[in-house]
Amino acid sequence: MFTTTIRTRRRPAARAAAALAAAALALTACSTIGDNEETSADSDSSAGTGGTPSGTVVLVTHDSFAVDKKLLADFEAESGLTVQTRAPGDAGTLVNQLVLTKESPLGDAVFGIDNSFASRALSADILQPYASPETPPPAAELAVDDSDRLTAVDYGDVCINIDRTWFAERDVPEPQTLEDLADPAYKDLLVVSNPATSSPGLAFLLATVDAFGTDGWLNYWAALRDNGVKVSDSWSDAYFVDFSGSQGKGPRPIVLSYASSPPFEADPEADEAPTRALLDTCFRQVEYAGVISGAENPEGAKVLIDFMLSTRFQETIPDQMYMYPVSERAELPTAWARFGPLADKPFEVSADEIDANREEWIKQWTDTVVG
Amino acid sequence: MDRHRRRVGVALAGLVPLGFLGVFFAWPVASILARGLLVDGALDLGGFAEVFDSDRTWRIIGQTLAQSVAGTTLAVLLGVPGAYVLYRCRFPGRAVVRALVTVPFVLPTVVVGVAFRSLLVDGGALAFLDADGTFAAIVAALVFFNYAVVVRTVGAMWAHLDPRAEQAARALGASPARAFREVTLPALTPAIASAASLVFLFCATAFGTVLVLGGPAYGTVETEIWIQTTQFLDLRTAAVLSTVQLAVVTLSLTVSAWSRRRRETALRVQSDAETARPLRRADLPAVLVTAAVVLALLMAPLASLLAGSLRTPDGWGLHNFANLATNGQRSTAEPGLGVGLEVSVWQAALNSLRIAVDATLIAMVVGVLVCVLVTRRPHQPGARRALSVFDAVFMLPLGVSAVTVGFGFLITLDRPPLDLRSSVVLVPIAQAVVAVPLVIRTLLPVLRSIDERLREAAAVLGAGPARVFTAVDLPVLGRSLGLAVGFAFAVSLGEFGATSFLARPDRPTLPVVIFRLIGRPGADNLGMALAASVVLAAMTTLVIGLAERFRVHSAGAEV
Numbered sequence: 001m002f003t004t005t006i007r008t009r010r011r012p013a014a015r016a017a018a019a020l021a022a023a024a025l026a027l028t029a030c031s032t033i034g035d036n037e038e039t040s041a042d043s044d045s046s047a048g049t050g051g052t053p054s055g056t057v058v059l060v061t062h063d064s065f066a067v068d069k070k071l072l073a074d075f076e077a078e079s080g081l082t083v084q085t086r087a088p089g090d091a092g093t094l095v096n097q098l099v100l101t102k103e104s105p106l107g108d109a110v111f112g113i114d115n116s117f118a119s120r121a122l123s124a125d126i127l128q129p130y131a132s133p134e135t136p137p138p139a140a141e142l143a144v145d146d147s148d149r150l151t152a153v154d155y156g157d158v159c160i161n162i163d164r165t166w167f168a169e170r171d172v173p174e175p176q177t178l179e180d181l182a183d184p185a186y187k188d189l190l191v192v193s194n195p196a197t198s199s200p201g202l203a204f205l206l207a208t209v210d211a212f213g214t215d216g217w218l219n220y221w222a223a224l225r226d227n228g229v230k231v232s233d234s235w236s237d238a239y240f241v242d243f244s245g246s247q248g249k250g251p252r253p254i255v256l257s258y259a260s261s262p263p264f265e266a267d268p269e270a271d272e273a274p275t276r277a278l279l280d281t282c283f284r285q286v287e288y289a290g291v292i293s294g295a296e297n298p299e300g301a302k303v304l305i306d307f308m309l310s311t312r313f314q315e316t317i318p319d320q321m322y323m324y325p326v327s328e329r330a331e332l333p334t335a336w337a338r339f340g341p342l343a344d345k346p347f348e349v350s351a352d353e354i355d356a357n358r359e360e361w362i363k364q365w366t367d368t369v370v371g
Numbered sequence: 372m373d374r375h376r377r378r379v380g381v382a383l384a385g386l387v388p389l390g391f392l393g394v395f396f397a398w399p400v401a402s403i404l405a406r407g408l409l410v411d412g413a414l415d416l417g418g419f420a421e422v423f424d425s426d427r428t429w430r431i432i433g434q435t436l437a438q439s440v441a442g443t444t445l446a447v448l449l450g451v452p453g454a455y456v457l458y459r460c461r462f463p464g465r466a467v468v469r470a471l472v473t474v475p476f477v478l479p480t481v482v483v484g485v486a487f488r489s490l491l492v493d494g495g496a497l498a499f500l501d502a503d504g505t506f507a508a509i510v511a512a513l514v515f516f517n518y519a520v521v522v523r524t525v526g527a528m529w530a531h532l533d534p535r536a537e538q539a540a541r542a543l544g545a546s547p548a549r550a551f552r553e554v555t556l557p558a559l560t561p562a563i564a565s566a567a568s569l570v571f572l573f574c575a576t577a578f579g580t581v582l583v584l585g586g587p588a589y590g591t592v593e594t595e596i597w598i599q600t601t602q603f604l605d606l607r608t609a610a611v612l613s614t615v616q617l618a619v620v621t622l623s624l625t626v627s628a629w630s631r632r633r634r635e636t637a638l639r640v641q642s643d644a645e646t647a648r649p650l651r652r653a654d655l656p657a658v659l660v661t662a663a664v665v666l667a668l669l670m671a672p673l674a675s676l677l678a679g680s681l682r683t684p685d686g687w688g689l690h691n692f693a694n695l696a697t698n699g700q701r702s703t704a705e706p707g708l709g710v711g712l713e714v715s716v717w718q719a720a721l722n723s724l725r726i727a728v729d730a731t732l733i734a735m736v737v738g739v740l741v742c743v744l745v746t747r748r749p750h751q752p753g754a755r756r757a758l759s760v761f762d763a764v765f766m767l768p769l770g771v772s773a774v775t776v777g778f779g780f781l782i783t784l785d786r787p788p789l790d791l792r793s794s795v796v797l798v799p800i801a802q803a804v805v806a807v808p809l810v811i812r813t814l815l816p817v818l819r820s821i822d823e824r825l826r827e828a829a830a831v832l833g834a835g836p837a838r839v840f841t842a843v844d845l846p847v848l849g850r851s852l853g854l855a856v857g858f859a860f861a862v863s864l865g866e867f868g869a870t871s872f873l874a875r876p877d878r879p880t881l882p883v884v885i886f887r888l889i890g891r892p893g894a895d896n897l898g899m900a901l902a903a904s905v906v907l908a909a910m911t912t913l914v915i916g917l918a919e920r921f922r923v924h925s926a927g928a929e930v
Contacts, residue, residue, distance in 0.1 A: 058793070061876075063871070063876075063883075063886075063887065064887070064890065065876065066712065066713060069713070084793065084875075085875070085876045085877065086792075086793060086875065086876070087875075087876045088777075088781075088872050088873075089601060089871060089872060090601070092601050092602040093601040093602075093872075096600070096601055096602075096604040097778070097781055099604060100406075100604070100778065100781060100782060101781050101782060101785065104785045104786060106781070106792065120604070194582075194586070194587045196587065196598050196602065197582060197587075197594075197597075197598065197602075231586055231587050232583075232586065233484075233582040233583050233586060233587070234481070234582070234583070234890075235890065236481060236485065236889045236890050237481075237484060237485065237488065237583055239892060240485055240889065240897050241484075241485055241488040241489055241492055242492060246892065246894070246897070247682070247684070247893075247894035247897045247898065248485070248489060248897065249494070250489075250492055250493075250494070251492055251493035251494050257892065258892070260892075261892040264891075264892040264893030264894075264896075265892065265893065265894075322891065358602075358603070359603050359605070366587065369587075370587045370588050371588070
């Protein structure tokens with residue numbers, strides 16, 4: 001009796017378990033999204049070993065990448081390539097993932113390595129040289145080195161933005177320079193983003209390194225701290241919650257943003273935008289593309305890079321990615337030309353220096369500003 | 372032969388979930404840790420000394436524990452009355468409130484951060500609290516996100532509790548407080564312990580919440596792992612911190628399992644049909660606490676979100692919602708001011724739904740298998756211990772950083788037969804890994820409370836195994852299955868950490884699109900991000916509401 005009881009009471013569980021296990025095994029058949037086009041892609045992509053590109057080319061990029069759909073479709077039709085994109089995160093994540101997957105590359109081409117991560121990409125040897133015949137003249141000036149592994153595609157300026165209405169209403173003169181931000185007249189008015197978690201935050205840190213030198217920049221931040229600088233985690237947080245010049249209507253009229261931000265706050269009919277970038281506070285960010293070492297379809301990657309340098313692609317960059325095209329032949333949208341001028345002399349720090357010091361500078365910044 | 376078949380069934384039931392967890396969690400995590408801790412094949416523990424030598428590390432660990440303990444305590448204290456009101460009482464609109472409290476759980480932290488902080492900064496509605504960037508703000512946000520976890524996990528149990536035990540205590544002269552303390556509370560303890568361990572894990576690994584609301588002063592183990600991995604590629608430090616994270620998680624799971632086991636007894640449970648009753652005067656305190664939490668803590672940020680989505684540069688209107696159908700290419704604006712989304716918000720919403728169906732399916736199959744296995748009560752103590760470890764390992768994914776798992780995927784699932792890095796199936800799988808623990812913690816307290824003798828009695832009376840399951844287990848599970856489905860769905864809809872690493876740009880989920888929109892200047896982009904969040908909230912409310920209606924009907928429901 002006793003044994004019977006034990007046996008029978010276990011059986012329902014076992015039977016149900018077996019049924020569920022079977023269901024689990026059948027699960028792949030139930031997927032609602034299917035996987036048809038994707039899995040076949042890899043087998044095609046090795047086609048580009050000869051001279052003519054074909055098959056699939058995988059573009060690894062950051063999460064701000066965007067391309068006009070129709071333009072991409074045209075390119076695919078003309079080139080015979082199928083472009084697949086993968087966007088694993090921000091620029092830092094992108095480079096670090098490429099370094100980590102060096103042995104079995106994530107894709108064929110990369111776009112979105114910026115000057116703060118360029119050195120790591122070069123020293124980790126994750127790219128192969130390619131000098132595109134399409135390279136427009138000014139792009140060459142933005143090259144990191146002469147190894148042709150990184151091709152500049154677009155650039156932009158990270159600058160302090162101000163809410164002009166706020167200053168006009170209070171009859172306070174608008175600040176102009178980095179030094180002004182530490183002036184008690186502008187106490188408790190500035191909000192920036194954290195360099196450890198935000199790419200404009202890091203860019204602004206670099207601007208101060210260039211402006212005040214490696215032995216002076218921390219003193220400057222100490223002065224900003226004493227003047228009530230607020231540090232938000234991300235650009236969106238600073239811009240939409242703390243900044244008074246955005247739709248969020250926050251309390252602070254000075255924010256860290258981009259030279260391209262004012263056009264977005266402007267009424268297209270108006271003569272002036274209600275916000276303005278302070279062009280003496282800017283750090284230049286350049287975004288590069290390259291062919292990944294060990295790419296299955298290097299020829300396809302090269303054709304894709306040529307395409308990204310072409311005028312038709314370059315002209316869509318402002319609209320799609322909020323950056324300025326490297327090509328002078330590409331025409332800027334009128335709102336950008338009117339409300340979003342770039343800095344004449346932006347601050348710059350060499351890629352090597354950034355790579356060697358990034359971690360240490362962020363640590364020192366954290367110790368100084370956060371405590 | 373019967374015994375043999377049984378063993379095969381059990382083995383299969385155990386192997387499927389273990390295989391799933393092994394391939395999609397343990398292996399990737401172990402590989403990425405190995406990259407950090409192995410030097411030329413030998414274990415290098417030098418990183419530990421280095422990391423632990425720094426004051427900052429200890430401050431970070433202290434901060435992580437402090438916010439987790441505070442968040443968990445508050446969520447449980449406020450959530451238990453909520454579970455009572457929403458699962459034990461009947462009142463008009465209950466279903467809507469139940470669904471609404473789950474909404475915060477799925478909202479992207481970046482949007483909630485904006486909604487929360489807009490209330491707290493100077494000029495905001497709650498500026499007088501002076502809480503912007505404080506520990507209190509972080510804890511409030513943690514409770515905001517996790518309140519639903521407590522309400523739902525405890526509510527699922529409470530709805531099944533036979534009210535007659537408490538009634539008997541009252542009839543014998545116990546005060547309501549005493550009857551609750553000595554009869555109801557002990558019965559609920561396993562569910563409360565379950566909920567607390569879930570919330571603790573969510574709090575300990577909270578990422579966006581802490582960064583947005585606390586600012587840089589409040590680094591936690593999770594934020595530090597993110598920075599070390601994605602920004603510095605310092606896998607050694609990241610591995611040390613991940614080990615710390617695993618230790619904290621293991622400790623919390625041990626404590627939780629211990630407190631559950633002390634109370635683990637079979638209870639008188641019912642199918643939940645008639646345990647709920649109309650509100651009475653004595654329910655007033657619980658109702659007041661719940662109303663205060665729901666209105667002040669949950670609804671205020673949601674209302675701020677809704678208001679933001681309806682605000683346009685020229686006043687109020689549905690302009691932002693109309694924009695959702697576009698790819699961000701605004702019809703009214705000049706060229707040059709678009710958003711550059713690969714798909715429209717509606718398409719992303721559809722992606723989210725489809726992915727969530729897959730993720731829920733996977734999570735339910737794996738979760739129910741684990742539950743069925745873990746509720747077995749073998750006689751050998753060794754086997755029993757093995758089962759409790761088995762139960763605990765499925766909780767681990769909640770306590771390990773999405774960054775660690777995401778980067779782990781990259782270096783493990785990269786070659787045939789498992790070259791899944793670009794596959795669309797990876798997203799629902801990664802989400803299911805996170806949803807499984809919630810399914811288990813929702814179902815297990817209920818299944819465990821079923822008196823084994825009921826099953827034996829049914830068997831003795833001649834019921835076959837399938838009949839025993841449908842007559843005994845299923846009616847009691849009843850609505851809990853619906854709750855678990857709703858929970859899994861919600862997790863999938865809201866998951867951002869792992870999804871952001873894995874989602875293909877041409878098939879983004881709603882949270883991924885929202886994250887993109889809010890990363891761009893201009894009133895329209897913010898408006899669209901907020902409107903898309905409102906869509907996400909509405910979708911969640913609808914799905915949860917439907918899932919809760921779902922119940923398993925069965926002929927033998929009168930247990």
